[in-house]
Amino acid sequence: MISKEQIDFFHTNGYVHIQNVFPAEETKSLQDELDFILDNWAVTNMGWNGPWREAVMDPETDKASKLVHLHNLETYSRAFQQAITGDNVTNIMRGLLGEIVEFHHSTLHIKPPSTGHPFPLHQDMAFYEHEDDRFVDMLIHLDDTRHENGEIRFIDGSHKNGYLEHVRRYDNGDGCTPHLRVSEHPIEATTAVPAKAGDVVCFNINTIHGSYINQTNVMRRLVRVGYRHPENHQLTGQARDTPGLMISGLRPKNAMPGELKRDEELVEDPNAFVL
Ligand SMILES: O=C(O)CCC(=O)C(=O)O
Known part of the structure; x- marks a missing residue:
């Protein structure tokens, strides 16, 4: 499911595109079950807030631009639970993370x-900060x-520079969704990774x-x-205290979320965490 070339590409560039991970029938089940989730559970709102919006959208587009989102799809649908913990994905994660892997x-x-x-x-590290990048x-x-x-x-190879400070406030001091300053990190500098339904794209935190x-x-x-x-302890953000399913190997002793001392100061505005 994942080749040595793909693993090398991931470590060099910080991301990798893997085609046809889910066969057509499985992709169709995911799409069908997602229809139900959309009708019954998903949330539609403005999504991320922050000064970045006016930098990339005119006022009319900004007002109209929405995001549909929901966490923990595996708790709504068997198809998602199977996709997330299935053999194809497990083999990919073993290739990228090693033999011990926890779903987060x-x-x-x-x-x-x-x-x-x-x-x-x-960087997703801004939303669920961990001690290191084994995520x-x-x-x-x-x-x-x-x-x-x-x-x-993606910005090729950007994972190698580690975590960068994100904008977390408007100029008036109100909290906003963490993001990199648009003037310093324009999207024009990125590499596009178009993909097909049933493909996955994996990337470093x-x-x-x-x-x-x-x-x-x-x-x-x-x-x-x-x-x-699981030994990569989480410091802040989404799903911090929730133990996830082990999809490969055994949870090492001392690797249970929620036992670490929290650093609350790193979470400036928990309400802004909508990633
Ligand atoms: O859905 C997208 O286009 C981007 C998603 C993203 O940035 C993320 O999930 O961290």
Whole structure:
């Protein structure tokens, strides 16, 4: 499921695209169960806030631009639970993280048609801070992506520079969603990684990434799933105290979330964590 070349590419560039991880039938089940989740559970709102919005959108687009999102899809659907813990994904994560792998979280991101929410460049470390970078995010693609509907984009090799300070406040001091300053980290500097439904794109927790607005007349559906080495302790953010399912190997002693002393000062505005 993952070749040595793909593992090397991941370590060099901070991301890797793996095709056909989910066969057509399984992808169809995920899409069908997502329809139910969308109708019954998903939340639609303005998504991320912050000064980045006015830097990348005119006022009318800013007002219209929305995000559909939801956490923990595996708690709503058997198809997602199986996809997240299945053999194909487990083999990929063993290749990227080693023999001991814990599932951490899943999050739905749908860009609705025509003005579906762009993402300013950021590192996911800003949202679920860990002691080190033994954490891989995987984007399950449920639609084909391309420039027009906002494919995922990365700064090649950016994970090697470690975690960068993110903007966490408006100028007036109010909290906002963490992001890198648009003037210093323009999305034009990124590499596009278009993918097909059923593919996954994996990236390091420190790899800088983002995406453009969806300009098409259909939604763009991605699900992000996080995996880590369980000894990589989490300091702040999403799912911090929740032990995840072990998808490979055994949880080492002392690797149980919630036992570490928390550093509350790092969470400036917990309400801003909507990634
Ligand atoms: O859905 C996207 O286009 C970007 C998602 C993203 O940046 C993330 O999940 O961290």
